[in-house]
Amino acid sequence: MNRQAFLTQLSIETTTLEVWLEQEWLVPQQAEAEPQFSDADLARARLIQHLGSGMGVNEAGIDVILHLLDQLHGVRRAFEGLNQSFGETRSR
Template structure:
């Protein structure tokens, strides 16, 4: 979606959008000199608004929260890849890995 549609869907005024872009809080894709936004950008903008208005997080705290959320998202992708790789293994290998993980959890 283009910037105009994004602004309408995220209920951002142009000034706020510019500040959030300059701050790196939003990361749309720049293609041929035009910003392109996706559903994840709308969700992120709504999250930033909620953090500021509903939770009272100030401008210094927003990047900290966003970084933590991005880290959790990255870890989810890694964990999903591990689960897929584990699922592709023979039963014996899966059991051994599960047992080894359980033993680590008890250590």
């Protein structure tokens, strides 16, 4: 989805999105004219909203939480790869 649709979905101002992009909390795919936001970007943005507005987490806290979440997803992907490799080795 384009920037305007993303802003509308989240009911946020452009300045808020700019902060999130500067912090690299969101890294949308770059299309020809403008960034394109995925469903994963939308879910991540909703998490950012919930952490900040809903739970009162400050920017530094959001940064730490998102970093840990990214690490967790990376470990999960690595584990799935190992599990798949183990399954292939075992079936031989």
